[in-house]
Amino acid sequence: MSLRTVRWAGVALGALGVGLTLLFHWQVFFWVPTEASMGIVQRIFYIHLPGAWIAFLAFGIVAICSAVYLWLGDDKVDHAARAAAEGGLIFTTIVLTSGPLWGKIAWGTWWTWEPRLTLTLLLWFIYVGYFMVRNSTDNAERGKRFAAVVGIVGALNIPLIHMSVQWFRSLHPQPVVARPDGPNLHPDMLTTLLTALLAWTLVFFSLFLFRYAAARLESAEELRALTRASKAPGDEVPVP
Amino acid sequence: MNPNPSSPMRLFALSPKRRLPPLGPWVQGGLAGALIVLVAVLLLTPEALAAQGAGAAQARQMRHFWHVFAAYAIAWLLLFGWAVSIARRIRRVEEKLDRDP
Numbered sequence: 510m511s512l513r514t515v516r517w518a519g520v521a522l523g524a525l526g527v528g529l530t531l532l533f534h535w536q537v538f539f540w541v542p543t544e545a546s547m548g549i550v551q552r553i554f555y556i557h558l559p560g561a562w563i564a565f566l567a568f569g570i571v572a573i574c575s576a577v578y579l580w581l582g583d584d585k586v587d588h589a590a591r592a593a594a595e596g597g598l599i600f601t602t603i604v605l606t607s608g609p610l611w612g613k614i615a616w617g618t619w620w621t622w623e624p625r626l627t628l629t630l631l632l633w634f635i636y637v638g639y640f641m642v643r644n645s646t647d648n649a650e651r652g653k654r655f656a657a658v659v660g661i662v663g664a665l666n667i668p669l670i671h672m673s674v675q676w677f678r679s680l681h682p683q684p685v686v687a688r689p690d691g692p693n694l695h696p697d698m699l700t701t702l703l704t705a706l707l708a709w710t711l712v713f714f715s716l717f718l719f720r721y722a723a724a725r726l727e728s729a730e731e732l733r734a735l736t737r738a739s740k741a742p743g744d745e746v747p748v749p
Numbered sequence: 750m751n752p753n754p755s756s757p758m759r760l761f762a763l764s765p766k767r768r769l770p771p772l773g774p775w776v777q778g779g780l781a782g783a784l785i786v787l788v789a790v791l792l793l794t795p796e797a798l799a800a801q802g803a804g805a806a807q808a809r810q811m812r813h814f815w816h817v818f819a820a821y822a823i824a825w826l827l828l829f830g831w832a833v834s835i836a837r838r839i840r841r842v843e844e845k846l847d848r849d850p
Contacts, residue, residue: 560824
């Protein structure tokens with residue numbers, strides 16, 4: 510995919526995403542019915558759940574791109590993995606901040622070390638580690654390979670997070686949408702949730718594409734600087 | 750921009766007529782506009798929600814509005830921060846390319 514296509518795809522997805530985001534905020538604050546037992550704090554649900562889904566999607570992209578990078582060694586795939594990892598980290602942070610704000614009202618505590626919360630925090634730390642490992646070595650190629658391994662291993666945590674509420678005794682609610690017998694939600698709530706999910710997915714892919722374009726530009730700029738340095742008489746060529 | 754045919758930058762070179770506008774303002778401008786609208790919506794929300802009902806139960810529920818506000822504000826600050834960091838990266842590279850073609 511050319512950089513020109515990436516740019517225009519990013520702009521188009523971003524415009525759609527921002528438009529749908531405004532729509533879902535209208536739905537959340539002016540349209541959807543208030544949940545009976547928890548009251549308005551339940552409206553955090555419309556960013557908490559899509560945030561989690563998009564974080565899982567992003568880390569899934571990281572794992573796939575990392576595996577392809579280890580196989581083919583193509584820098585473009587590594588750029589995509591890094592862009593997705595940044596997005597995944599942002600959305601996991603959203604989940605980890607919106608959850609306690611909701612939990613304080615619903616459970617009476619900001620945080621509890623129950624399986625799903627603990628595993629989600631672990632996921633966040635793993636992908637912080639992804640960036641630390643990447644920058645921990647002077648050899649950039651080695652750093653990318655190590656980070657790719659972390660990216661793959663980290664994604665193994667995602668099914669554990671999803672299944673933790675069924676496998677372990679958990680304070681976290683059971684799934685209300687991804688259930689074998691269908692969603693267990695008021696239709697208006699489901700519509701709002703799906704709008705929010707679509708809006709943030711588009712925003713994520715838009716920013717992901719811009720971040721990928723930035724990484725490719727930076728990489729090309731570094732390569733150009735190396736080429737120029739190697740051509741200048743008397744200059745030493747930096748070893749990558 | 751008149752790149753050397755052997756330069757890797759030829760991949761990104763466009764004629765002045767076809768050149769795309771810089772990405773930085775696209776990302777920052779769009780999200781800044783959305784953020785302003787969202788903050789306005791969030792500030793108007795307590796009154797809008799209060800209009801949906803009345804009484805002690807409603808008043809108790811409204812106390813929790815600040816948790817909702819904080820959750821949405823943090824989410825948007827994080828996304829906006831990510832967009833700004835991307836826009837700054839792109840602008841830095843584009844300035845380098847313009848300054849030193």
